[in-house]
Amino acid sequence: MFAISLGDDGAELRPLEPWQAEEFWAHMERGREFIGRYIGLADRVADVEGARSYLRTYAEKAAADAGRIYGIWTDGKLVGGVLFRTMDVEQGVAEAGCWLEPAAVGKGLVTRAARVIIDWAVEERGIHRVEWRASAANESSIAVARRLGMTKDGVLRESFLYRGTRHDIEIWSVLAPEWRAGKQAA
Structure with missing residues (x-):
């Protein structure tokens, strides 16, 4: 398995796989209330079998080139993650998302991890449009979309x-030419 460094603080991005269900569930237990404020992930991972099933779904998506899930670890502890909830390589469109437990908030982990996976999707998989969907009340997630250089496309009321x-x-998005231009400007 690979790990990608997310910076000098020792944070790493790694694939999340079904064999890590117990660790994933324990992470969900630590952050369940916080994570569940805006997304259903906390409800779907109610026990170890739910965690295994969720991760199995993403293993199947990865095998079909239709989605991916990655964990964010700090000091060897799973604290959050990023994913491609959907990925349509033929159409060149993917939807990215994230979650984080409270102890890891405010360190830029999600933004750094999302940059890694978006760059991979654009440069390696030929994705033209990466979308980010967030509850209008989820100010933290919207701030990540802004930091990623995304444009607000609209609101589904x-x-x-x-x-x-x-x-x-x-709904926020970044197009491949915008992503590349943003990388060059940084």
Whole structure:
């Protein structure tokens, strides 16, 4: 298995695989309430078998070239992750996303990890458009989209029913030429 350094602080990005279900579940337990504020991941990973099933789904997506999931580790501890929830190589479109437990917030981990996977998608897989969807109330996720150089495409009003409440979803995106131009400017 590979690990990609995310900087001088020892943070690493690694694939998350079904054999890591117990570690993934333990991570979810530490951050369940925080992670579950805006995304259903915390609800889907309610126990070790749910964690294994979730990771198995992404192993199948990776095998079909239709999605990927990666964990973020600091000091050998899983603290969050980034993923391509969907990836359509033929159409050149992918949807990226993230999650993080509270102890890891404010360190730039998600932004650094998302840069790695977006760069891979654009440069290695030929993805033309990377989307980022976030609840309009999720200011942290929207801030990541901004730091990634994404443009707000619009708002899907009350389009996401989550835990009995309808949420507005903001859609952000970056196109391959914009991504490359942003890298050159940095």
